[in-house]
Every structure is written in C-alpha cells, then in structure tokens.
Amino acid sequence: MSVDSATVRRVAKLARIAVSDEDVTAMEGELNAILGFVEQLSEVDVSGVEPMTSVIPMAMKKREDRVTDGEKADDVVANAPASEDHFFMVPKVVE
C-alpha cells in the first residue's frame, strides 16, 4: 500500500498538523519509504495468533474509588499559554 498527496493531506488533517505543499511532497516520499519497509509484515503467518495487549502478564491494577488528589487548580493552569480565573482560554469555539 502506498499513500498519495491527497492521503497525506487527509492524514495531516486528522493529526491536526498544518502542512504546506512542499511538506506534502516530502512527506509523501518519506511515508511511502516507511510503509514500504513495514510491508514485509504481511508475509508473516499470524493465523490463530492473539494480538499483544500487555507485554507482562498481569491483572490490571485497580484502586479504591475515592478522591485522593485534587484542589490544585493553580498547578493545573500554571503552564497554560492563556488562562483566566482557572480556565484555559481558547479562540471562540461556539458562535
């Protein structure tokens, strides 16, 4: 399988990365080189093989369902590029 420039643009849109025409051309070549390299996986017979979900066999750890942390609004917004009264500020989303 290989990607064309329209696919590169579609994937960039999904990934929320702005791309220029030059970027698209370069990425098309690079992505196809990588996809060409991983293509060899299709020759492996995986019939009856379960996909890996966890590399170390262990039951998912659970904790007690109670509040153990919080009240840290100052810390949460401390690194925000724009914040006001403990809210993250973003460009207008709803008209």
Next chain:
Amino acid sequence: MSDLTALTIAEAREKLAARQTSASELTEAYLTAIEAANPQINAYVKVTPDKARSMAKASDERIARGEAGPLEGIPLGIKDLFATEGVHTQAASHILDGFEPRYESTVTANLFADGAVMLGKLNMDEFAMGSSNETSYYGPVKNPWRKRGSNMDLVPGGSSGGSAASVAAHLCAGATATDTGGSIRQPAALTGTVGIKPTYGRCSRWGIVAFASSLDQAGPIARDVRDAAILLKSMASVDPKDTTSVDREVPDYEAAIGRSVKGLRIGVPKEYRMDGMPGEIETLWQQGIEWLKEAGAEIVDVSLPHTKYALPAYYIVAPAEASSNLARYDGVRYGLRVPGRDIADMYEKTRAAGFGREVKRRIMIGTYVLSAGYYDAYYLQAQKVRTLIKRDFETVYADGIDALLTPATPSAAFGIGDQDMAADPVKMYLNDVFTVTVNMAGLPGIAVPAGLDAGGLPLGLQLIGRPFDEETLFALGSVIEKAAGRFTPQKWW
C-alpha cells in the same frame, strides 16, 4: 577533568563515607566541568547550578548527621523526558517551550529521596524519537569519542544521547535515560558506557513524557556495570501511580556483580548475524562468547525466527502509540501556542511549528495505520507479530537458556549529518535492529562496552535476560567488563 569527576559512583560513595570529599566539592567539580565542556558537547539543555548546590548542601548535612542515603551527594544528569518539579522539562521539543511541571516523576523522586543531586537536564532526540540525538530542538550532541586522527564530529547515538555523552565525558557521575526501541543501549554502546533497560514495569513511567507507552522504560547510563546496578536499584520501585508498574520487590542488583556465571546457559541467536554486518562486530561478538566461556558459561546456538520482523512491527506500534500520546500537545494547556483564526487552525499551526520533522513523520504514520480501513492490515497485524516475537524468547528461555548474547549495534558511531541516513529514514531506524526486539518482548537488556573498532571507537555487546532477571545481566555484564576493560575518550573539548 579534575580527579573528582573521574570517580565512579561506587568510588565517590566511598570517599564521601570516609569524609575525604564532600557532596558540595563533588558537585562544584562537575559544574566546573560542565561549564567548560557543554558549549562543545551540548549534552545539557539546562544546567541547574543553584538547585545542585542546595541539594549538595543538604546531602552534606545528612552525611554529617549520619543519615546518608544510598546515593547521597552523587551528582546526576537527568534526561529532559523526566518531569522535574519547577525545572525545564521539554522532551527537547519546541512544543513544550517553557514547560516547568508542578510535580516530580517517580524515578527522579526515588533518586532524590536516596540523596542524589541533580546537575541539570540532558539533551535527547525530540520526544525520544531518533537514534542519533539529531532531532533535538536544541541541536545535536557531540560524541566525546572521535576517530583516531580525526576531528570529525560524531553522534553519541540516541535518543538518550545527552545522557550517554555526559557520562562518557565525565559531566555527571551517572544519568537517567529511557529506552523505547534502544534509546539507552544504542547510545551507551556508541559512547563506551554501560546502559540497562530493565524489564517493562520495573521502573515507574509516572512523570516521564510518554512516547510509546507499551514500550517505554526508564533505566540508567553509567560508567561501569556496578554504577548501573547502584542507579537501577534506586530508580526502580513499585508505584501505585503507574498501573503497569509490577508488584515485585526491587532486589539488591549490586550484590549480583561478581557473582559466578559458571553453568549459565547463554544463547547466541543466529538471526542476529545480519547480512552486511561489519567484520569487526562479528569478531567482537565471538570475543564476547569466548569471555563468557572462560568464565564457565555454556554457549548454545539458538534461533529467534521472527527477529527480522521486530523493526517493521515496531515502526507500526510505536508511531501508533505516539500519535495518540502526542495528541495532548494542542497549545491549550502547556507549551507553545501559535494563534489561528479558529481553534482548529490554532491546533494545526501550533503542532506544525512545535513538532520537528521526525516527530511529525511518526505522528503521521501512526495516524495513518490507526485510521479506518488500515487498522487491521497494519496495527493488528503488527501486534500479532509482536506476540510471535515474544513467543520466540519464551521458547528459548523455556529450553533452559538463562540469557542471550548479541551485538548492541550494527556499527560504531557515525558522523553528525550523515547524508545516507538523512536521505532515508529507514536507514536511521536500522540502528536499533539488535535492540528493538527486547522492547517488543518487554525484556531486560544491557549494553556493555566490549572493545574498540579499527578507528578507535567503542563497540558494545548486548545481553538480554529473562523477565525481571536483571541480576543475571549484571553478573554477566561484569564478566565482559572485567575481560574487556573500561574505555574513556581522549579529551579534546
């Protein structure tokens, strides 16, 4: 290089205990060395002298009170991937500009609780994506090693290039690092240092900037095998904040150094004998086999038939996880923001400006292989192949093999700006061909320097262990170290 920076952690520990030096003197010696060398080597992206001095002072006070911890007063470098409270934590990426977390990663908290002193944050490939430390927003790190008679700048390997270079150049006593496909072991091999990636789940991932969560593991890079054991003991823990942290007591790794390897069965996998592998790597591997034999180990030829599929499977699984993990960098909660005409435009412009080429490439691949219609063909297939890779290892371990011996890298350090690798991303990826299998199977692996190539550059061997049997790796690693000796670069900086 002053005498104090030449000490290993074990030696410094002894001198501190005997009051022959102080944590403050040790820290000053490193800060002086960093100041002189860093403009050339570029191993540190942020030096924290004030914090280092105050931590060292506190260490000296604890030593005076007889309350010294296992790493009391030992100056360390911390990879920029670890969250350090109030200190530069940017994964060497532009998109995390100005990020100073309000919390401390579990691994660094463990080290500091044991008395370690932080000298600063170390350079790395952006978001740990790379094998040469050239994808860093802060520019490449130079390898302290140069070819005999040459002044060409070489890469230190990656992604933990700053960690490896700073340890090799004596700009810290030891360093934290992380390994997703070889990022501890490959740079260790290229700089003549020791690096161990422990079993998945041994070190908490809490507070480490995520790249590929099912593969990421923290570990140390150190000057010798004993120092690596000392550091891992402090880094590893059981952490309720990481659901993949395994409930298992941390053993005394240092006690395994010097332990007899007599009767251990060491597998030599034939699939690691790659086409076009330099003769020197082959010779080094054979030498390693001889050393282990002389120490009483039994060498067994084994087969890991799915080895060649590990790298392609990795380049589906790792980008897929990365594309999901890196979705959080949106210009809203932290780091860089580039204004846009609406919120989607702001996201897109921020991510376009904030991520470097390699990171974008991997996010794009990951997004593609997870997108509708391709998920089964790529991602599911890769996860099934991963099961087969792990099964290969389980089979040889079930047959009574205690550990495996392989080369660590397919070559010695290469030049910064290598044209071949720049032209073809897959060529760069091949650097991890011997290390990536270990991440795919979640196993522990250690890289130990084993010799020099014809140009005088260090080469390493890799030992792969059973899950949670890091101790055997330390025992075998110290046998190789004892036979090969230790390697230090000629100072040119």
